[in-house]
Amino acid sequence: MLRLEPRAQPSTLWRYASPLLALTITVVLGVILFVALGKDPVRGLQVFFWEPIKSVYALSELMVKATPLLLIALGLAVCFRSNVWNIGAEGQFVMGAVFAAGVALTADAHTGAGFWVLILLAGVVGGMVWAGITAFLRDRFHANEILVSLMLVYVAIMMLNFLVYGPWKDPLGYNFPQTKTFDAITQIPKLITGTRVNVGVLMALAGVGALWVFLFRTHAGFAQQVGGLAPDAARYAGFSSRKALWLALLVSGGAAGLAGALEVAGPLRQLTPFVPAGYGFAAIIVAFVGRLHPVGMVLSAVLMSMFYIGGELAQSRLGLPRSLTGVFQGLLLFTLLACDTLMQYRVRWVSLPRAVHAEEAL
Amino acid sequence: MSQSRLLLSNITKRYPAVVANDAVCLSVQPGEIHAVLGENGAGKSTLMKIIYGAVKPDGGEIRFNGQVVHIRNPQEARRLGISMVFQHFSLFDTLSVAENVWLGLDKALTLAQVTQRITDTASQYGLDIDPLRPVHTLGVGEMQRVEIIRALLTNPQLLILDEPTSVLTPQAVEKLFVVLRQLAAEGRSILYISHKLHEIRALCTACTVMRTGRVTGVCDPRQETNASLSQLMIGSLPPELKVRTHQPGAAVLTVRGLRLPSDDPFGVDLQGIDVQVRAGEVVGIAGVSGNGQRELLYALSGEDTRAAPEHIQLSDQAVGQLNPDQRRALGLHFVPEERLGRGAVPSLSLAHNLLLTRHEALADRGVAGALGWLNLKALKTQAAHIITKYQVKAGGPDAAAHSLSGGNLQKFLVGREIEASPKLLIVSQPTWGVDVGAAAQIRAALLALRDAGCAVLVVSEELDELLELSDRLHVMAEGRLSPALSREEANVSRIGAWMSGLWDKPAQEVRHAAS
Numbered sequence: 001m002l003r004l005e006p007r008a009q010p011s012t013l014w015r016y017a018s019p020l021l022a023l024t025i026t027v028v029l030g031v032i033l034f035v036a037l038g039k040d041p042v043r044g045l046q047v048f049f050w051e052p053i054k055s056v057y058a059l060s061e062l063m064v065k066a067t068p069l070l071l072i073a074l075g076l077a078v079c080f081r082s083n084v085w086n087i088g089a090e091g092q093f094v095m096g097a098v099f100a101a102g103v104a105l106t107a108d109a110h111t112g113a114g115f116w117v118l119i120l121l122a123g124v125v126g127g128m129v130w131a132g133i134t135a136f137l138r139d140r141f142h143a144n145e146i147l148v149s150l151m152l153v154y155v156a157i158m159m160l161n162f163l164v165y166g167p168w169k170d171p172l173g174y175n176f177p178q179t180k181t182f183d184a185i186t187q188i189p190k191l192i193t194g195t196r197v198n199v200g201v202l203m204a205l206a207g208v209g210a211l212w213v214f215l216f217r218t219h220a221g222f223a224q225q226v227g228g229l230a231p232d233a234a235r236y237a238g239f240s241s242r243k244a245l246w247l248a249l250l251v252s253g254g255a256a257g258l259a260g261a262l263e264v265a266g267p268l269r270q271l272t273p274f275v276p277a278g279y280g281f282a283a284i285i286v287a288f289v290g291r292l293h294p295v296g297m298v299l300s301a302v303l304m305s306m307f308y309i310g311g312e313l314a315q316s317r318l319g320l321p322r323s324l325t326g327v328f329q330g331l332l333l334f335t336l337l338a339c340d341t342l343m344q345y346r347v348r349w350v351s352l353p354r355a356v357h358a359e360e361a362l
Numbered sequence: 363m364s365q366s367r368l369l370l371s372n373i374t375k376r377y378p379a380v381v382a383n384d385a386v387c388l389s390v391q392p393g394e395i396h397a398v399l400g401e402n403g404a405g406k407s408t409l410m411k412i413i414y415g416a417v418k419p420d421g422g423e424i425r426f427n428g429q430v431v432h433i434r435n436p437q438e439a440r441r442l443g444i445s446m447v448f449q450h451f452s453l454f455d456t457l458s459v460a461e462n463v464w465l466g467l468d469k470a471l472t473l474a475q476v477t478q479r480i481t482d483t484a485s486q487y488g489l490d491i492d493p494l495r496p497v498h499t500l501g502v503g504e505m506q507r508v509e510i511i512r513a514l515l516t517n518p519q520l521l522i523l524d525e526p527t528s529v530l531t532p533q534a535v536e537k538l539f540v541v542l543r544q545l546a547a548e549g550r551s552i553l554y555i556s557h558k559l560h561e562i563r564a565l566c567t568a569c570t571v572m573r574t575g576r577v578t579g580v581c582d583p584r585q586e587t588n589a590s591l592s593q594l595m596i597g598s599l600p601p602e603l604k605v606r607t608h609q610p611g612a613a614v615l616t617v618r619g620l621r622l623p624s625d626d627p628f629g630v631d632l633q634g635i636d637v638q639v640r641a642g643e644v645v646g647i648a649g650v651s652g653n654g655q656r657e658l659l660y661a662l663s664g665e666d667t668r669a670a671p672e673h674i675q676l677s678d679q680a681v682g683q684l685n686p687d688q689r690r691a692l693g694l695h696f697v698p699e700e701r702l703g704r705g706a707v708p709s710l711s712l713a714h715n716l717l718l719t720r721h722e723a724l725a726d727r728g729v730a731g732a733l734g735w736l737n738l739k740a741l742k743t744q745a746a747h748i749i750t751k752y753q754v755k756a757g758g759p760d761a762a763a764h765s766l767s768g769g770n771l772q773k774f775l776v777g778r779e780i781e782a783s784p785k786l787l788i789v790s791q792p793t794w795g796v797d798v799g800a801a802a803q804i805r806a807a808l809l810a811l812r813d814a815g816c817a818v819l820v821v822s823e824e825l826d827e828l829l830e831l832s833d834r835l836h837v838m839a840e841g842r843l844s845p846a847l848s849r850e851e852a853n854v855s856r857i858g859a860w861m862s863g864l865w866d867k868p869a870q871e872v873r874h875a876a877s
Contacts (some may be wrong), residue, residue, distance in 0.1 A: 009765060218722050219734030222717050232704040235665050236696075237718035238687030 027157035048310030060195035072283035075255030088149025090280025091156035096257025101128025127257015373422035375565030413729035430863035445513035532858030573807035611641035693785030708764035769800030839863035
């Protein structure tokens with residue numbers, strides 16, 4: 001029979017091999033899923049794994065979706081590494097978008113060219129404020145940050161709906177729940193003309209570098225992580241757990257808010273009830289699949305972005321529901337968690353114990 | 363062949379990094395108090411867990427009353443007539459004694475019946491206990507009585523006791539022995555796990571000695587001396603106590619009237635602690651654990667900053683509310699009792715674990731200094747230096763802290779703090795769970811530090827260790843600290859009486875209470 005034996009040391013090989021094995025299993029399960037739905041599995045895989053990378057435009061769309069995922073995941077990695085369970089990045093993303101839209105709507109013909117910087121800053125502040133509520137409640141009243149941050153997601157969405165159905169509704173918008181399209185001057189500078197890719201990609205990549213330096217080369221980053229790995233050791237060393245809590249939530253809130261601002265002032269150009277696209281939740285998967293490592297999260301953000309685009313294409317090309325995206329995201333996380341067992345355990349084939357024979361011998 | 367109550371042959375249990383039991387054989391007769399003697403880490407606890415069904419052996423055979431048995435879990439063990447009292451109690455603090463006992467018993471009985479049976483058993487064996495008291499109001503000695511009564515209610519033929527005296531005062535130990543002898547006289551067998559030689563010689567009628575997972579000898583402890591037993595146990599004779607001069611310098615740590623209510627509902631309040639440690643001396647704090655040592659150490663290290671500033675003074679500076687890092691900057695270094703998880707981050711490398719208390723590898727100038735830039739190369743060099751100097755057996759500076767044995771990690775942590783050239787070093791349980799060789803090395807390092815003019819404060823449960831290290835000795839009991847005893851005044855019986863908090867009483871009364 002198969003037996004799991006604990007390893008003396010976590011396996012370095014499986015630390016990297018586990019996500020690849022998880023992806024393979026996800027693909028296999030995907031094939032089974034397509035067959036069960038009566039679709040050509042080759043065509044299905046094509047839609048998810050080939051179409052998103054087959055042309056420059058497709059690649060640009062991949063980047064458009066990967067950027068907010070990566071930005072949010074970078075912030076969440078700081079949280080998760082320091083044992084702060086911020087599940088509410090989606091809410092911080094929405095509030096970032098709302099704050100950014102609030103600033104963008106004030107733009108008119110006299111507005112200067114650098115106005116987009118102000119919009120992004122407003123987004124960062126919005127995300128920080130929203131995450132700050134969670135930090136304050138945890139710090140002051142020991143409220144559980146998982147519940148508080150998650151519930152604040154729904155509060156944020158309701159605030160967004162209130163604004164687009166009420167005070168901020170475009171008077172010329174045929175009563176659709178949306179603001180007016182932002183003035184052209186507010187457009188985030190584009191990187192490649194003819195695509196929707198903007199400077200947000202560069203910001204996300206800069207974030208990757210900054211996070212790497214912070215985590216692995218600075219004392220503050222070290223202190224931040226000790227709080228997550230061994231809280232008693234952090235207390236012994238004299239690292240403040242309150243500081244770690246605030247830093248984690250403000251950084252991740254700011255990053256999610258920035259992603260929200262980039263999204264609303266970039267591809268979307270107006271505030272609608274459809275701003276919350278689930279990036280905040282998908283980024284949790286991105287963070288874990290990427291091993292909370294800055295570089296790993298680049299890869300997982302691209303992968304998750306493929307699932308987003310693949311899901312949309314599956315809808316139009318194969319007539320499958322868009323919820324397929326969620327199914328693939330869930331499968332990947334699930335198989336990854338299962339495969340991670342191999343880091344701590346090795347599988348060994350053992351023959352059945354011979355206890356029975358000993359008793360017969362009596 | 364007379365039938366053994368318990369017969370183990372060739373029991374083997376392997377863990378990934380260590381063979382905990384290597385072909386262990388053990389035979390226990392009815393009515394026998396059988397000691398299993400060995401250092402921490404010799405494999406005693408694993409062997410007992412195998413007998414009790416909590417751990418499955420990889421090989422070997424267990425016979426109980428002549429029958430081959432496969433004990434799959436503790437329930438089966440109890441059904442066979444095997445009971446165990448663990449070193450760490452498993453009682454619910456908020457429930458009463460009777461409710462706790464009831465939880466572990468056959469569901470057929472009502473709470474009232476269980477209460478009655480507790481009272482009966484208690485009076486039968488002189489285990490004085492009130493079944494209706496909530497467990498959190500009990501002292502450790504009383505909690506142990508509850509555990510023993512719980513074990514006795516299953517009417518066991520074999521009772522296993524794992525280090526039962528580690529939490530007891532010498533007087534309470536005597537009471538326990540009376541109960542155990544009575545149980546043996548009824549024909550029950552007792553397996554008595556310990557590493558305390560004099561107890562085994564006083565109580566047990568047979569003894570199996572273990573070292574590094576193997577049986578190194580079977581003997582009658584009544585025929586042996588401490589020296590011969592310890593030779594079997596550690597493979598060498600214990601070191602002789604050395605006489606040494608004691609010329610302390612200026613006061614480094616002065617604690618005056620430290621009062622601190624515990625922030626844990628089951629913790630101990632500190633009630634007016636007075637202690638002084640001077641340069642060039644070792645001050646020891648003895649006492650059964652759970653009498654406020656933990657709380658005192660938190661207040662001294664800065665992990666608890668609620669003390670009034672002037673209650674704790676470090677060379678004339680009031681430090682009561684400084685955090686650990688600020689106190690380290692003033693020369694106070696601390697090695698905590700829990701090595702993994704508090705003294706070191708288990709999953710991080712030894713090099714990175716230096717950063718918990720040491721800042722030498724941080725950039726100190728310019729932009730890099732403002733960022734707190736880590737110089738990884740310097741960090742590794744620093745770790746490698748400690749590894750070499752303190753003879754730490756490890757895979758190098760990159761080895762994760764949890765990959766080291768207890769003794770080697772302790773050597774590294776003690777080295778980490780000593781190399782910071784502290785003015786005051788506080789060490790809690792310096793050799794707890796550490797093998798003999800490493801323990802001797804650590805004690806030597808502490809004494810060398812004292813001779814170099816550092817003030818050293820040692821908190822330990824091991825009386826022998828304190829008597830070896832300390833120039834002066836205090837005893838802690840119920841959140842209070844006794845007056846200091848000099849090295850010459852300190853002896854086991856006096857400290858034993860003080861462990862119950864009896865130092866205020868005149869000598870006559872102490873003798874009375876002790877008898």
